[in-house]
Amino acid sequence: MTFLQATCLLVVAVLGTLVVATRDPLRQAAVTGIFGLGLAALFLAVEAPDVALSQIVVGAIVVPVLVLLAMAKIREHDE
Amino acid sequence: MSLLAYVVAVWLFVVGIYGVVTSRHLVHLVMCLSVAQASTYVLLLGIGYRKGGQAPIFGDIPSSTPVVDPVVQALTLTDVVVGATVSALLLALAVQAHKRFGSVDPDELNALRG
């Protein structure tokens, strides 16, 4: 296992823990975006460019936008 | 050291499930579930990796170079996109639950109301 792969794995583990530990959904959306980026770097380090492309695109476009829209709808009802 | 990839996958899974169990907000729950899903990606790709292997695309490398396993990459590739859509479905459920019951705390959504 190369040093790069080991580093990416540890970074992904730490970021995953941070995603769960962040309780506020809005902040968690940002941390999830960074977690997706870390995952994409890991996928590239393991020689999987297709999967890395899909992860970048999904983690940057789909997940944060949907979480923000859901939170907008939920908070609107709270006010 | 050779077990690090698998142990990280197990750790992500356990951490994700812990987040789901102790969550206090439905949207937080959905994102913890996506962390648990990511653990399966890490495990799959870890199994398919070959030391010294290249990416399984013979665009500009000769066909005889050793490559990593393309089957697990195919599985993970479709799973990433479809998993995000299922998360969208769960977020839609959370939005509707908030609209109907006024709360997104899973502990308060425990009565079966008609």
Place this chain on the structure above:
Amino acid sequence: MTRRARSFVALAALGVLGAVLVVAVTGLEPFGHYPGPYGDVLAKVVPDERHTGQLVAATVFDYRGFDTLGEEMILFAAVCGCAALLRVLRSEREEDEGAPARPVPSFAARAMSAALVGPVMVLGAYVVAHGHLTPGGGFSGGVVVAGALLLAYAGGQGLRLRRVGSITMLEGTEALGAAGFLALALAGLIATGALLKNFLALGTSGMLLSAGTIPVGNVAVGLEVAGAVALVFSEFLEQALLEDPE
């Protein structure tokens, strides 16, 4: 059970589960020693049989095309569920006739978004079309195309139209993609007697029109994923932009 008690029980149970799983993964081959035959068989066989170098695309759309058919149906069902859950009820729609109260984006945001929508769509189409030559393919390219529609919303177009795109058109695109992949599978059945068999001309490796049904499958999946993701965005936006009826 109180929250604290649940937390402790979860920690204990997950600790046991984690330990059991770690013991289980020690039985796997060490990282880097890939043993299994399928990857090697594919590497040897695919460039000759399918005239393409993209093993992953060949696996997704040809050798394991049946799994992709199932995933397409999962995507379709999930989006149907989203659409059903987020439909605007008539009572909500009647109270929502006023102008939106959201601020208009700045000129820079509008200019950049307007300038980038076209190139991003072309980029998405490029990724979809070259799925059998380079990394990418229908799944990634479809999401990029949906991202272009989201860019149009971010640029302020959605504020006037109250949604990302005409919902009927998006539903039509998604259905066309799903039906297209199904039609491809059935056409393989009709043409050669085996579902999803690669029955088109194979061409020369490296050209855009090669590898038989793989680029066609890419386009079908790209259409479906783009329609699905854009539809989900549209539904969420329509809900989020509704004025609160209370």
